[in-house]
Amino acid sequence: MPDSPATTQVATPVTAMEHEAHNPALLHHFVDAQQQKNAASLGMWLFLVTEIMFFGGMFCAYLVYRLKYFNAFAAGSQQLSIALGATNTAVLIISSVTVVLAVKAAEAGKRKVLVGYLAVTVLLGLTFLGIKGFEYREKFERHHVPGPTFQFTDTFDDNGRQIPVDSNEAQLFFSLYFAMTGMHALHMIIGCGLFSVLAVLAWRGHYSPGYFTPVENAGLYWHLVDIIWIYLFPLLYLISRHS
Amino acid sequence: MSEHEEHTTHSQGFYIAIGVGLLIGTATTVGAAFVNLGPFNPVVALLIATIKAIVVVLFFMHVKDASEKLAGAVVLSGFFFLAILISLSLADYLTRSWR
Numbered sequence: 001m002p003d004s005p006a007t008t009q010v011a012t013p014v015t016a017m018e019h020e021a022h023n024p025a026l027l028h029h030f031v032d033a034q035q036q037k038n039a040a041s042l043g044m045w046l047f048l049v050t051e052i053m054f055f056g057g058m059f060c061a062y063l064v065y066r067l068k069y070f071n072a073f074a075a076g077s078q079q080l081s082i083a084l085g086a087t088n089t090a091v092l093i094i095s096s097v098t099v100v101l102a103v104k105a106a107e108a109g110k111r112k113v114l115v116g117y118l119a120v121t122v123l124l125g126l127t128f129l130g131i132k133g134f135e136y137r138e139k140f141e142r143h144h145v146p147g148p149t150f151q152f153t154d155t156f157d158d159n160g161r162q163i164p165v166d167s168n169e170a171q172l173f174f175s176l177y178f179a180m181t182g183m184h185a186l187h188m189i190i191g192c193g194l195f196s197v198l199a200v201l202a203w204r205g206h207y208s209p210g211y212f213t214p215v216e217n218a219g220l221y222w223h224l225v226d227i228i229w230i231y232l233f234p235l236l237y238l239i240s241r242h243s
Numbered sequence: 244m245s246e247h248e249e250h251t252t253h254s255q256g257f258y259i260a261i262g263v264g265l266l267i268g269t270a271t272t273v274g275a276a277f278v279n280l281g282p283f284n285p286v287v288a289l290l291i292a293t294i295k296a297i298v299v300v301l302f303f304m305h306v307k308d309a310s311e312k313l314a315g316a317v318v319l320s321g322f323f324f325l326a327i328l329i330s331l332s333l334a335d336y337l338t339r340s341w342r
Contacts, residue, residue, distance in 0.1 A: 006267055017321070041314060042313055042314055042317065045314045045317045045318060046317055048321070049317055049318065049320065049321030049324075052321045052322070052325055053325065055326050055327070056329070057328070058323045059329070060329050060332050063301065063329065063332075064332065064333070067333075067336070067337065068336070079342075082276075083275060086269060086270075086273050088270045090266055090269060093262055093265045093269065094262060096262070096264075096299065096303055097258055097259060097261070097262035097267075097303075099303070100258050100303045101255060101258060104253075104255065104258070112337075150256055153288045159279070173302060190313045200258065219303075219304075220304055223299050223303045223304045224301075224304075226299060227295075227299050227300070230292050230295050230296055230299070231292050231294075231296070232289035233269075233272070233286075234272050234276070234285075234289065234292055235289075235290075238273070238276035238284075238288055239285075240284070241276040241277055242276065242278055242279040242280075242284065243279050
C-alpha cells in the first residue's frame with residue numbers, strides 16, 4: 001500500500017516538468033494540450049449555443065410580427081438599402097475568410113502573418129460598423145427611428161399597387177430592425193475588441209503551434225456573428241423586393 | 244498526436260474558394276429577391292442563408308473535423324431547441340384567428 005503513492009509522487013513532477021518544457025500554456029489539471037483544447041472548444045460551443053438562443057428569441061418575435069403585419073414589414077424593408085446591406089454581407093464573409101486564415105497562420109506558427117490577418121479582420125469589422133453607422137444616420141434623418149419622432153408615410157409597393165400601411169406597424173418593423181442589427185453590431189464591436197487584443201498578444205509571441213486556442217475560439221465567435229448576419233440580411237432587407 | 248496535426252488545416256486556396264462560394268450565395272440571394280416567386284421568395288432566401296450557414300459551420304468552424312463528437316451534439320442541440328422555440332411559438336400565434 002505505501003508502494004503506489006510513492007511511485008506516483010515520483011512520477012508526477014517528472015511528467016509535469018516534461019509538459020512545462022513542451023508547452024507553458026498547458027494547465028495542470030489537463031492531461032495534455034489536446035484535452036485542454038477540446039475542453040475550451042466545448043465551452044465555446046456551449047456559449048455559442050446560448051447566443052443562438054438569445055438571437056433566436058428576437059428572430060421568433062420578428063417572425064410572429066412579420067406574419068401578422070406583412071404589408072408594414074415589406075414597406076419598411078423596401079426603405080432599406082440593399083446595396084449597403086449586401087456590401088456589409090460581403091465584408092463580413094471576407095472577414096470570416098481572414099479569420100480562418102489567421103487561425104491557419106497561428107497553427108503554422110507564422111507570427112507576422114497571424115498579426116496581419118487579425119489586423120485585417122479588425123479593419124473589415126470596423127468597415128462593417130462604419131457602413132452600419134451610415135445607415136443608422138440615414139434612419140435618424142428620415143425619422144425612421146422608433147420613438148416619439150417616428151414618421152412613416154411610405155407605402156407598400158405590391159407589384160405597382162401602392163398599399164398604405166399603419167405607421168405603428170411600420171414602427172414595429174424598425175424596432176426589430178434596430179434591436180436585431182444593434183445587438184449584432186454590439187457583437188461586432190466586442191469581436192473587434194477581441195481581435196485587437198489578440199493581435200497585440202500575437203505580436204508579443206503569446207501563441208505557438210502548440211497553443212493558439214484563444215485565436216481559434218475568437219474565430220468561432222466571429223463566424224457565429226457572421227452567420228447571424230447571413231440570416232438578418234435577407235430577413236430585414238429583402239422582403240417583397242420583386243415589385 | 245497525428246489526429247491533432249491533421250485537423251483544422253485546409254489549404255489557403257480552399258478557404259478562399261469557400262469564401263468566394265459564400266459571396267456567390269449572397270449575390271444569388273439578392274438576385275432571387277427580385278424574381279417574383281410568390282410565397283416562395285422567403286423560402287428561397289432562408290434556404291440559401293441556411294446553406295451558407297452550414298458551409299460556415301462545417302468548413303470555417305471545423306465542426307466537421309472536431310475531434311470531440313460532443314461539440315457536434317452541442318451544436319445540434321442548440322438548433323433543436325431553436326426549432327422548438329420557433330415552431331411552438333408559431334403553433335400558438337398562427338392559430339389564434341378564432342379570438
